[in-house]
Amino acid sequence: MTDTATGTWQPRIIAFLCNWCSYAGADLAGVSRLQYPPNIRVIRVPCSGRVNPLLILKALREGADGVLVAGCHPGDCHYVSGNYAARRKFAVLKRLLEYVGLESGRVTFAWVSASEGGRFAELVTDVTEKVRQLGPASRLVASHE
Amino acid sequence: MRKYARIERDALPSHLDAWIERYGVFAPMMRDGVRRFGVLSAGSDAQPGPWLTKVPVKEMFLPQTECLYRYRRGTNGGLEIETPQDPARLRLIFGVRPCDARALTLLDHVFRSTDRPDPYYCARRESTILVGIGCSEPRSVCFCTSVGGSPFGEEGLDVLLVETGGDYVAKALTLKGEALIAEMPEAAPEDTETLIAEARRHAEASMGDAVLTAGLKERLDSGFDAPLWDRIHEPCIGCGVCAFLCPTCHCFDLAHEADTRSVAGDAGRCVRGWDTCMFSLFTRQASGVNPRPSGKERMRQRLMHKFRYFVENYGEAACVGCGRCIANCPTACDIRETIARIDDAAEADSHAQET
Amino acid sequence: MNDRSEEIRRVAKRLLAEGKADVVIGFRDSRLPLRATPHFARTPAEADQLVWGLGCTSNLAKYLLDREECVAVVAKGCDVRAIVATVKENQVNRDRVTIIGVPCAGVVSWQKLEAVLNGRDLTEAIQDGDTLVLRGREFEQRVAISDLLQDACRTCTVHEPVVCDVRIASSAPAGGRTDEFADIREFEALSPDERWEWFRREFSRCIRCYACRNACPACYCEQCFVDSTNPEWIGKGNDLTDTLIFHIVRAFHSAGRCVDCGACERACPMGIDLRRLTRKVQKDVKELFGADAGVDPDSPPALAVFRPDDPEDFTW
Numbered sequence: 001m002t003d004t005a006t007g008t009w010q011p012r013i014i015a016f017l018c019n020w021c022s023y024a025g026a027d028l029a030g031v032s033r034l035q036y037p038p039n040i041r042v043i044r045v046p047c048s049g050r051v052n053p054l055l056i057l058k059a060l061r062e063g064a065d066g067v068l069v070a071g072c073h074p075g076d077c078h079y080v081s082g083n084y085a086a087r088r089k090f091a092v093l094k095r096l097l098e099y100v101g102l103e104s105g106r107v108t109f110a111w112v113s114a115s116e117g118g119r120f121a122e123l124v125t126d127v128t129e130k131v132r133q134l135g136p137a138s139r140l141v142a143s144h145e
Numbered sequence: 146m147r148k149y150a151r152i153e154r155d156a157l158p159s160h161l162d163a164w165i166e167r168y169g170v171f172a173p174m175m176r177d178g179v180r181r182f183g184v185l186s187a188g189s190d191a192q193p194g195p196w197l198t199k200v201p202v203k204e205m206f207l208p209q210t211e212c213l214y215r216y217r218r219g220t221n222g223g224l225e226i227e228t229p230q231d232p233a234r235l236r237l238i239f240g241v242r243p244c245d246a247r248a249l250t251l252l253d254h255v256f257r258s259t260d261r262p263d264p265y266y267c268a269r270r271e272s273t274i275l276v277g278i279g280c281s282e283p284r285s286v287c288f289c290t291s292v293g294g295s296p297f298g299e300e301g302l303d304v305l306l307v308e309t310g311g312d313y314v315a316k317a318l319t320l321k322g323e324a325l326i327a328e329m330p331e332a333a334p335e336d337t338e339t340l341i342a343e344a345r346r347h348a349e350a351s352m353g354d355a356v357l358t359a360g361l362k363e364r365l366d367s368g369f370d371a372p373l374w375d376r377i378h379e380p381c382i383g384c385g386v387c388a389f390l391c392p393t394c395h396c397f398d399l400a401h402e403a404d405t406r407s408v409a410g411d412a413g414r415c416v417r418g419w420d421t422c423m424f425s426l427f428t429r430q431a432s433g434v435n436p437r438p439s440g441k442e443r444m445r446q447r448l449m450h451k452f453r454y455f456v457e458n459y460g461e462a463a464c465v466g467c468g469r470c471i472a473n474c475p476t477a478c479d480i481r482e483t484i485a486r487i488d489d490a491a492e493a494d495s496h497a498q499e500t
Numbered sequence: 501m502n503d504r505s506e507e508i509r510r511v512a513k514r515l516l517a518e519g520k521a522d523v524v525i526g527f528r529d530s531r532l533p534l535r536a537t538p539h540f541a542r543t544p545a546e547a548d549q550l551v552w553g554l555g556c557t558s559n560l561a562k563y564l565l566d567r568e569e570c571v572a573v574v575a576k577g578c579d580v581r582a583i584v585a586t587v588k589e590n591q592v593n594r595d596r597v598t599i600i601g602v603p604c605a606g607v608v609s610w611q612k613l614e615a616v617l618n619g620r621d622l623t624e625a626i627q628d629g630d631t632l633v634l635r636g637r638e639f640e641q642r643v644a645i646s647d648l649l650q651d652a653c654r655t656c657t658v659h660e661p662v663v664c665d666v667r668i669a670s671s672a673p674a675g676g677r678t679d680e681f682a683d684i685r686e687f688e689a690l691s692p693d694e695r696w697e698w699f700r701r702e703f704s705r706c707i708r709c710y711a712c713r714n715a716c717p718a719c720y721c722e723q724c725f726v727d728s729t730n731p732e733w734i735g736k737g738n739d740l741t742d743t744l745i746f747h748i749v750r751a752f753h754s755a756g757r758c759v760d761c762g763a764c765e766r767a768c769p770m771g772i773d774l775r776r777l778t779r780k781v782q783k784d785v786k787e788l789f790g791a792d793a794g795v796d797p798d799s800p801p802a803l804a805v806f807r808p809d810d811p812e813d814f815t816w
Contacts, residue, residue: 053752054725054733057745061734062405074808084806087815091788092755092781092803094814099688099780100748101696110816123816139696142741144404144414177705178615179770196619199769200707209707210737282637284621286532351637380538382562385709386769402735418737419707426727475711475767476558477530477537 011131013066014059015040015124018048020078021113022070028117036121037128040068047071049082053093056107060140066106066131070123073111083111102139105130149337150329152306152313160329161188161239168237168274171205173198182238193240193308195282197467201392202245203252205238206269209389210418213265213399217412231268237325241277244289244465246301248392249275254459255395265417274321277302281344283352286468288481290349291356294465297345307341314340356481357488358452358462364491365453369445373490377483378444380476381423387470387478388421388447393463396420396427422446448483504552504602507668508574511600512547515572515666521598525560526550526574533625534608534632538563550574552668554608554627554645559763561717564592571597574668576604577658578761581794582717584663585759588794588801591720601664606645606653608632611771613648616641651775652762655680662795681783687776699744699777705770706743708736712774713750715767718757725749751777756785756802759794 017023023044029036045051048071059067069090077083090109098104108127112120152160164170165185172185174192179199185191212229219225249270256266280287280296289295299305303322306313314337317323388394398420403410420427423443429435437443455463464480471479512524527536528549536555540563541547552574560573561582575583580599586592613622617634624635632648634641657680661667679685687695710726713719725733726746733749734742751758758778765774785791788811791802 054749057749058731058733061741061745074810074812081806084808084810085803087810087812088789088803088806091811091814092784093752095784096748096752096777096781098692099695100699100744100777101692101694103692108816109814111812126816140741140744142405142735143739144402144406177701179705180619181705194619195621210739282621285623376540379540379563380558382711382714382767384711384714384767385707386711386767389707389709390769398736400732400736402732416735416737418735420736424710426723471532473769475715475763475769477532477535477555479531479537482531 009136011039011065011128011136012063013040013068013124013127013131014064015042015068015070016045016048016051016055017042018050018071018078018083019044019046021072021076022048022110022120024114025070025112025116025120028114029121030117032117034117034121036124039128039131040124047077047079047082048086049077049079049084051086053089056093057140060102060106060137061142063137063141065134065137066108066127068108068110068124068127070110070112070120073113076113100140103134105134106137147327147331148317148323149332149334150315150317150326151332152315152329154311154313157193157313158188158191161185161191163328164237164239164325168235170237170239172239185239191239193278195280195284197242197284197469198245199469199473200390201248201467201469202238202241202275203248203392203395205236205273206249206266207252207256207395207397207419210416211265213415213417215412215414217407231272234272236269236273237276238273239276241275241302242280242467243277243296243298243300243302243305244287244294244467245392246275246277247289247294247298248301248465248467250301251393251455251459251461251463251465252395254461274303274325275301276304276306276322276325278306279308279341279344279348281308281348283348284468285353286471287352287466288356288468289466290352291358292462292464292466295345296348296352297341305341307344309340309344316341356466356484358484361452361462361484361487362456364487365449368487368491368494369449371487371490371494373486374441374445377486378440380478381440381444382476383423383425383440383443384475385419385421385423386473386475387480388423389419390469390473392465392467392469393451394421396422422450448480448487452484502552504668504670505550508550508552508600508602509547511666511668512541512550512572512574513544515598516542516544516547520570521572522569524550524572524574524600525563526600527552527556527558527560530555533622533634534613535610552602554606554632557607557610557650557763557766559715559717559761561586561592561761562715562763564597565717565720569596572600572666573597574600574602575661575664576602576607577656577661578652578759580661580663581658581759582761583794584797585757585794585801586717586720588797589757598666599661599664600666600668601661602668603660603670604653605659606649606656608645608648609650609766611766611768612650614771616643616648650762650766652760652765655760658795663797681779681786684776684780684783688780700740702772702776703743703747704738704740706738706747706772707770708738708743708746709769711767711769712747712764712772715763716754716758717761717763718754718759719750725753747774747777751781754778755781756789756791756804757793758782 071083170185174183256263403413451463515521524541528539530537534555626633789802
């Protein structure tokens with residue numbers, strides 16, 4: 001899955017999906033047999049607000065080519081305000097990561113509701129394509145030397 | 146073989162070039178605004194001067210991070226362990242100060258002259274030649290003479306270079322050193338020794354007030370519970386600057402890091418890195434208990450280790466008076482002053498007992 | 501000794517005598533020119549050692565954390581902002597702190613001094629108006645104080661402390677309304693590759709001493725994330741990725757809390773330009789949420805609150 005030399009490299013994208021909205025949206029996409037690239041590895045969290053920036057950086061450190069965090073639309077959070085807190089955190093984090101030189105498109109934040117199966121498929125297709133174009137992650141990856 | 150040689154200033158680059166042919170040569174150089182040992186690719190790049198590197202030569206023997214071994218689950222289910230291959234090439238480190246070289250002889254007590262020598266440290270020690278330059282202009286933070294050293298000290302060096310009117314004289318201190326200077330123009334032994342002795346006398350005389358280290362061990366022996374310790378640590382913020390930039394500090398941490406690219410943690414490495422008793426978690430145990438819970442205990446520990454325990458174990462204090470801790474401490478803590486206060490406290494104590 | 505040192509000593513002795521403070525935290529001279537060391541005065545004799553000058557660089561707000569005693573602290577504008585910020589986070593009890601505010605025109609960066617000296621040994625430094633006369637064994641050099649000032653001081657907007665209980669009389673320059681983030685904007689205009697190269701190079705000399713973290717009044721976690729072993733977020737060695745993540749996360753953790761006192765940058769023995777990272781976060785917090793840490797004692801920390809209409813143009 002990762003061999004660039006033989007042209008068989010496939011992006012590996014870690015997707016943090018909130019249980020109540022975006023994970024359910026992903027479920028709906030599946031049940032509706034909507035096609036989307038198989039490159040995301042889903043980690044279900046109770047709420048997008050639970051996603052610690054350290055989790056995102058850890059994923060990058062361990063070689064994730066892309067990271068996706070999806071939550072409920074603001075105003076619809078199952079826990080009322082978790083995604084509001086997340087929104088502020090991620091606004092700052094995204095700018096900071098890109099400032100340091102992480103390629104734009106590697107880390108993506110999105111709102112997807114439980115009823116938006118189509119939107120979820122579209123999101124993953126878009127993110128996967130963007131990451132594919134960026135190539136394998138090389139910045140903020142541990143060297144394991 | 147000869148012990149003394151002379152090097153014209155203009156000839157130094159070509160000698161260095163000759164060494165570069167045979168060894169990996171390192172010398173102090175500015176690297177991104179910090180003076181540190183780096184690879185010397187041409188003799189003409191060397192910049193001998195009155196400076197001291199920010200990071201001591203210890204980092205060439207005990208690096209900030211090093212992989213001790215890698216492990217992997219073998220095909221038969223057992224563990225396969227692989228140690229990194231040592232580079233076969235010999236190293237020559239040029240421009241080492243006597244304090245840094247002496248510090249290596251102190252580190253040798255811990256890593257080399259023991260019944261369990263450290264193979265990583267020893268391999269580097271044995272494959273390295275150290276060419277030092279005497280300090281004709283000790284800095285105001287230097288106090289090597291107060292801790293058993295000298296700006297023209299010879300301990301730990303293979304060759305000592307001494308500046309004289311723009312040129313250098315070289316004194317070989319070991320067989321490796323003699324081999325190194327064999328190609329150089331000879332210098333008369335007696336004249337050279339006189340010259341070195343004079344340079345040494347001059348440099349030592351120019352150093353500031355001595356630090357009162359006589360009897361320090363005894364004062365520390367009886368002063369563990371002195372109220373002084375409540376005050377001395379107050380400005381300290383508990384970072385690692387003093388210990389990491391100290392030529393003799395050598396505490397380290399070991400960590401096993403799983404290689405997360407492997408399946409189920411089937412591979413990884415063991416990494417050794419610099420650690421310091423000044424960090425708050427240094428002695429925290431798995432139970433959560435920390436026998437050194439505050440800055441007071443930790444600063445006391447550092448001083449005790451350097452000037453009492455190390456003396457008990459090896460007969461010498463673990464300090465070479467380079468002054469880096471003083472110059473780089475974010476809060477300008479001064480170990481000279483700390484030692485003086487220990488002395489004052491002990492004196493006050495003994496007066497109190499007399500009266 | 502200057503007037504301000506004398507007045508600080510008077511104030512300190514008064515506060516100690518009146519029982520308003522158990523300890524007065526300020527500075528005293530060190531043996532190094534242009535460097536003062538934090539001083540904890542509990543008696544009149546100790547109070548007589550207090551000084552004020554260009555070498556008073558530490559952020560003394562750091563020493564208010566975890567302290568039971570009633571404290572008086574000599575604080576310049578950035579220190580006061582840090583106190584306001586930590587009071588807001590319930591780490592410091594405002595009722596047990598007497599702020600001795602000192603209007604400040606800036607302090608010297610010892611890293612810049614080191615660069616100017618280039619290995620020469622400084623034995624004396626004398627202030628002569630706007631100039632410093634630097635003396636060593638075989639040299640004397642005059643340098644404009646403004647050339648040695650810490651970068652944080654150049655864009656400071658709180659030369660006059662925002663709040664204090666006692667004010668040490670003196671004038672402070674009016675903080676100009678300069679574009680304090682001009683250099684960040686300039687850096688942002690570079691390409692990602694150029695920025696990455698800059699960060700890779702600048703932070704490769706980090707020795708993970710944590711002087712930056714330990715000097716920062718906003719860093720007060722009992723266990724820092726770098727010490728977490730379960731999970732282990734990053735290793736402790738000098739692997740570049742781990743080092744960069746440490747600094748990125750520390751900058752992120754200071755979002756809405758960092759007052760740009762510059763203590764981190766001053767503490768770094770390797771002279772790393774840390775503020776190029778921390779001020780990016782500051783700039784973004786200001787632009788996104790209109791927040792500036794430590795200026796208004798009543799406004800909450802920016803990342804502790806939210807608004808329904810917060811910006812979300814960064815989302816997909």
